[in-house]
Amino acid sequence: MGRLARLYLFTYNAVQAGGWTVALIKLLTNVSATKSIDGAYDAAGQLICLLQLFSVMEVFHGAIGIVPNKVLPALMQWGGRTHFVAAIVCQIPEVQKLPAVFVTFAAWSLSEVIRYPQYALNTVGHCPGWLTWLRYSAFVVLYPIGAMFGEVLTMYHALPYIK
Template sequence: MARISTLYLLAYNSFQAIGWAVSLTIILFNLLSTSSVTGTFTSAGTLICFLQSAAFLEVIHGAIGLVPSGVLLPMLQWSGRTHFVLAIVRGIPEVQELPFVFITFLAWSIGEVIRYSHYAFSCLGNCPSWITYIR
């Protein structure tokens, strides 16, 4: 029987992978339907703010020894991204329609779908080699 911590990590990583896949879908749908990179924050910003805020759990995972990553690196990544998305992009309306928001959110979404899928499959002990390769 799987340990409760493994089941929790499977659920957390699956939730994040699905959430980032949804955000990627929203971003691409917005691009295709408007033929513009503006509107990315309006369409996917709330979801991305939520997913990025929830990623603070990764700091806790490292702090309690649930994962071997430690605390410092997850904290640096989480704080930098969260500051960017909440304080800068969400906090300054003029910034929300700039192309760099589209580029950043698209890159984050692609990267996080791959990363969290890899972690989720690893919890199952059966990560496809192609996911490991692209990660």
């Protein structure tokens, strides 16, 4: 990989890491201030939607060959998450206060504040082993929590509002 591609990937991943860190801080600050998890969308929903939309770049990274990702899995991951946040959570106000939205946003944020720094540091060849271990170990816990107790429950509650 060339120097320019490496610099771009480091910057992209660092920006995503920073954005997801801000989203996580907004979620936790809101919970601390309100003593409730019902305000996750109001606290960080727009930022999370923006970060998720921006992650389409990962599909292009694989397509142009600057990362070894397969395009189809990256597209499916991006499409599923983007549909969830942009078409369901952002468009159906009745689900925005659900605890399941907090669960989803918290699981996503926690996984991304690990994943993106790991990617960024790998890009420059300075990723500590513990961070790679944490990325894959946390994924085993966070993915099913976010998917089952977050996304699936939110979509279930959204069904009556979908026309």
